[in-house]
Amino acid sequence: MYSNNDDPAVGGGSPPSRFKASGLRSRHLAAHVLVAAWVVLALLAASAQQTLPVARWLAIHLFLLGAATTAIVVWSEHFAVAMLHAPLPDRRWNNARLAGVNTGTLGVLTGVWADLPVLTGAGCALLVTAATAHLVVLVRMGRGALGGRLAPIADYYRAAAAALIVGAVLGWLLATGNVGPQQYTGLKLAHVHVTLLGWIGLPVLGTLFMLWPTVLGVRMAERTTRLARRVLALTGGGLLTAVAGLAAGLRVPAVFGVALYAVGVAVAVQLFARTVRRRPAISAAAAWMLAAAAGWLLVGVVVDLALLAARPLAAVRDDIGSLVPVLLVGLVAQVLIGALTYLLPIVLASGPKERAALRAVLERGWMPRLATLNLGVALLALPLPSPSGTAGILLAGAAGAVFLALAVRVLVRSARGVLQDTEKAGAARRPVLWGTAAGAVLIVLAVLVANSGGNTDGPPLAAGTAGAGAGTGTTRTVSVTLFDMRIHPAWIEVTAGTALKLKVTNTDAQRHDLKVEDGPTTPMLAKGHTRTLDLGPVTKNREAWCTLPGHRAAGMTMDIVVTGSTDDAGAHEGHSMTATTDGGLDLSADFSTGWQPRDADLAPAPGGTVHKIELHAGHTQIEVAPGVRQQMWTFGGTAPGPTLHGKVGDVFEVTLVNDDTAMGHGIDFHAGSLAPDQPMRTIQPGKRLVYRFRADKAGAWLYHCSTAPMLQHMGNGMYGAVIIDPPGLAKADHEYVLVSSELYLGTPGSTAQVTKMRQNTPDAWVFNGVANQYTQRPLTVRDGERARFWVVAAGPSDGIAFHIVGTVFDTVYKEGGYLLKPHQAGGSQVLDLATGQGGFVETTFPAAGHYAFVDHDMRHAEAGAHGMVEVSG
Numbered sequence: 001m002y003s004n005n006d007d008p009a010v011g012g013g014s015p016p017s018r019f020k021a022s023g024l025r026s027r028h029l030a031a032h033v034l035v036a037a038w039v040v041l042a043l044l045a046a047s048a049q050q051t052l053p054v055a056r057w058l059a060i061h062l063f064l065l066g067a068a069t070t071a072i073v074v075w076s077e078h079f080a081v082a083m084l085h086a087p088l089p090d091r092r093w094n095n096a097r098l099a100g101v102n103t104g105t106l107g108v109l110t111g112v113w114a115d116l117p118v119l120t121g122a123g124c125a126l127l128v129t130a131a132t133a134h135l136v137v138l139v140r141m142g143r144g145a146l147g148g149r150l151a152p153i154a155d156y157y158r159a160a161a162a163a164l165i166v167g168a169v170l171g172w173l174l175a176t177g178n179v180g181p182q183q184y185t186g187l188k189l190a191h192v193h194v195t196l197l198g199w200i201g202l203p204v205l206g207t208l209f210m211l212w213p214t215v216l217g218v219r220m221a222e223r224t225t226r227l228a229r230r231v232l233a234l235t236g237g238g239l240l241t242a243v244a245g246l247a248a249g250l251r252v253p254a255v256f257g258v259a260l261y262a263v264g265v266a267v268a269v270q271l272f273a274r275t276v277r278r279r280p281a282i283s284a285a286a287a288w289m290l291a292a293a294a295g296w297l298l299v300g301v302v303v304d305l306a307l308l309a310a311r312p313l314a315a316v317r318d319d320i321g322s323l324v325p326v327l328l329v330g331l332v333a334q335v336l337i338g339a340l341t342y343l344l345p346i347v348l349a350s351g352p353k354e355r356a357a358l359r360a361v362l363e364r365g366w367m368p369r370l371a372t373l374n375l376g377v378a379l380l381a382l383p384l385p386s387p388s389g390t391a392g393i394l395l396a397g398a399a400g401a402v403f404l405a406l407a408v409r410v411l412v413r414s415a416r417g418v419l420q421d422t423e424k425a426g427a428a429r430r431p432v433l434w435g436t437a438a439g440a441v442l443i444v445l446a447v448l449v450a451n452s453g454g455n456t457d458g459p460p461l462a463a464g465t466a467g468a469g470a471g472t473g474t475t476r477t478v479s480v481t482l483f484d485m486r487i488h489p490a491w492i493e494v495t496a497g498t499a500l501k502l503k504v505t506n507t508d509a510q511r512h513d514l515k516v517e518d519g520p521t522t523p524m525l526a527k528g529h530t531r532t533l534d535l536g537p538v539t540k541n542r543e544a545w546c547t548l549p550g551h552r553a554a555g556m557t558m559d560i561v562v563t564g565s566t567d568d569a570g571a572h573e574g575h576s577m578t579a580t581t582d583g584g585l586d587l588s589a590d591f592s593t594g595w596q597p598r599d600a601d602l603a604p605a606p607g608g609t610v611h612k613i614e615l616h617a618g619h620t621q622i623e624v625a626p627g628v629r630q631q632m633w634t635f636g637g638t639a640p641g642p643t644l645h646g647k648v649g650d651v652f653e654v655t656l657v658n659d660d661t662a663m664g665h666g667i668d669f670h671a672g673s674l675a676p677d678q679p680m681r682t683i684q685p686g687k688r689l690v691y692r693f694r695a696d697k698a699g700a701w702l703y704h705c706s707t708a709p710m711l712q713h714m715g716n717g718m719y720g721a722v723i724i725d726p727p728g729l730a731k732a733d734h735e736y737v738l739v740s741s742e743l744y745l746g747t748p749g750s751t752a753q754v755t756k757m758r759q760n761t762p763d764a765w766v767f768n769g770v771a772n773q774y775t776q777r778p779l780t781v782r783d784g785e786r787a788r789f790w791v792v793a794a795g796p797s798d799g800i801a802f803h804i805v806g807t808v809f810d811t812v813y814k815e816g817g818y819l820l821k822p823h824q825a826g827g828s829q830v831l832d833l834a835t836g837q838g839g840f841v842e843t844t845f846p847a848a849g850h851y852a853f854v855d856h857d858m859r860h861a862e863a864g865a866h867g868m869v870e871v872s873g
């Protein structure tokens with residue numbers, strides 16, 4: 001490198017004293033303690049692969065995101081300084097970037113493990129920030145630097161940093177479920193390619209141009225600079241094409257891009273092969289390992305190319321899973337080991353003697369280690385039955401662990417040296433101590449995380465079975481197949497109390513597991529593996545899903561739906577199942593303490609002519625009838641959603657934000673005219689859209705979710721009212737809004753619930769979302785006061801015949817026009833609205849008393865569409 005002793009290639013490099021003065025040695029020490037810590041954790045996670053659901057994901061990311069990223073950030077900066085002959089970047093900022101990368105990584109790993117998307121997002125943001133800072137430093141380093149023959153290699157590092165940024169954003173989209181099932185395959189492949197071939201592959205290739213001749217102890221070939229530029233154009237350009245193509249789900253550009261990348265790698269490998277001379281290398285161990293690593297990169301890229309060329313993307317997504325360990329171990333681990341074998345003694349030793357001693361430690365037994373590692377990779381790579389794969393992991397793991405032990409010895413020995421130096425010099429030893437302490441804290445944290453989250457060792461029997469007594473005594477075993485990123489069947493209907501067993505088989509090429517809500521989880525299942533889950537007697541609805549990051553969001557979920565109870569298990573819980581199973585609600589029962597009715601008052605229209613509203617789509621538990629809680633799909637957190645109020649000509653700018661974790665939603669405002677294509681489109685979780693409409697016409701309008709199946713989205717609560725006052729509307733003493741709808745209990749979207757919707761057999765009919773709420777908490781009016789009742793029939797299927805017992809309407813406004821005004825002789829008894837219509841009626845109450853208001857369809861009135869106006873004297 002920059003030291004003349006070992007480095008014939010980088011002629012005229014910076015003098016070692018400059019680095020030493022900067023405390024570089026202790027910085028390297030600290031950084032490599034971190035690398036070692038991440039590797040240890042990755043090995044731990046890899047050894048737990050069969051038992052922990054996220055372990056494989058965790059092992060890969062601990063290694064690549066933790067260990068490899070830390071090493072690449074440190075070394076790429078270090079080499080860039082040497083090769084551009086640039087001044088050293090500021091040390092504190094340097095430390096801050098490294099801390100940012102490591103903290104961000106920890107956030108991502110913890111977030112995914114503990115299923116905290118906010119933490120995952122924050123970790124990704126920090127990682128992207130640190131990577132951007134790294135990129136900025138590398139770019140600025142090029143400016144004004146002297147440059148040199150190896151200056152083009154810094155471009156590899158810059159391209160790699162950009163790849164990390166793209167990879168982190170894609171990873172965040174995948175892990176937090178911000179990707180629909182349609183985009184999942186393409187984005188997953190784009191993520192794998194940009195991180196493995198970009199963030200890891202490019203700096204490895206670039207560094208080899210310099211490191212390879214150095215390790216061999218030969219002069220660098222004259223055409224290296226030119227070739228390095230050409231190889232970057234091929235690999236970088238190819239990768240860009242491939243990733244863009246994959247992200248768009250297009251196979252042809254992906255094949256073309258990976259082919260370019262493969263050509264680039266081949267050109268580089270050919271140059272390296274020609275550099276070999278008949279004389280002993282400076283470090284034969286390092287040279288052999290680097291050569292083997294480059295070989296695996298070429299193999300990996302060519303196999304990838306063949307897969308992409310021959311098979312559809314969904315199949316590649318599954319098959320590429322088996323390629324990842326090959327690149328991970330064959331390329332990344334081997335390059336890391338080879339490079340460190342050569343480089344650690346250089347950066348950690350204070351003189352030639354110590355350097356030789358450290359190198360001797362690191363090269364100990366390198367030939368058997370090289371053979372073991374590459375045999376392991378070969379076993380992993382070949383499509384052999386599963387014991388050989390396990391043997392491959394064990395062999396490679398053993399080789400890696402031995403090197404790790406040697407590296408730790410070198411680090412410890414070097415740390416002692418640094419301590420002695422600093423004691424002698426009386427200088428600060430803080431960097432080493434901080435680095436070591438940070439490494440220790442990270443290890444403790446990550447091990448805690450690894451052992452706490454996930455609830456993977458859930459109870460063998462499902463929770464909630466205790467009250468079920470002997471249940472029905474029947475046992476049912478259902479075969480469940482994991483295939484094509486789906487769980488088949490997607491729902492299972494069982495009679496309450498049935499002891500349910502799930503025989504889960506994975507027939508997908510990639511691995512999955514199945515976790516039952518409040519219940520057991522299968523281990524990771526490789527292709528063809530089967531495991532039976534015993535849920536015990538089932539008494540309440542449950543969900544089940546695959547716990548791999550992003551898979552649940554991509555659609556790997558299943559509903560277990562309980563129907564027709566044969567005992568009253570669960571009744572004491574007061575949950576909705578009581579109501580759904582015996583077909584009737586106890587509407588005279590008490591609502592829970594603290595329950596509040598939905599305010600029926602129409603709030604005055606806000607001032608101004610432009611109304612900006614942010615409306616969040618989501619889901620929440622609501623007490624929809626006395627003592628009955630139900631999960632509702634909501635706009636603005638309520639069902640019905642908030643009432644919008646304005647006058648003719650007002651503009652409403654509604655920002656719809658989809659807060660749901662797994663479902664797309666849209667919105668449709670009847671109050672405005674516009675082309676539905678864009679504003680009424682479905683947006684995926686986490687997305688937002690602006691819906692702007694002008695209310696040109698007065699009326700009581702419906703708005704509702706525009707996503708199919710609308711029967712379900714509306715039937716689960718996604719509707720609301722827009723009130724546009726007709727011009728010249730007189731002031732009333734009271735204005736109320738009553739949105740009528742049906743109520744369907746049960747797990748939203750489950751077969752049992754959807755069947756009720758299709759057959760139009762709701763569990764109740766309701767005003768403002770809750771059965772009988774205004775019967776128990778009446779609307780209050782004084783006698784002689786004028787009250788206006790706005791009514792909107794939200795359905796999804798039934799209209800309404802709105803009537804108030806004991807009074808007649810003197811004003812009727814229906815669908816944009818007056819049918820009756822007070823000066824006319826006639827009176828009105830019912831405001832009839834078909835599904836989706838709206839209007840208002842006005843009346844005065846003749847005397848104090850209790851005036852019931854109902855849907856005059858008596859089936860509806862008696863099943864919840866009933867309220868009371870309490871008139872005081």
Ligand SMILES: [Cu+2]
Nearest residue numbers: 665705707713
């Ligand atoms: Cu919806």
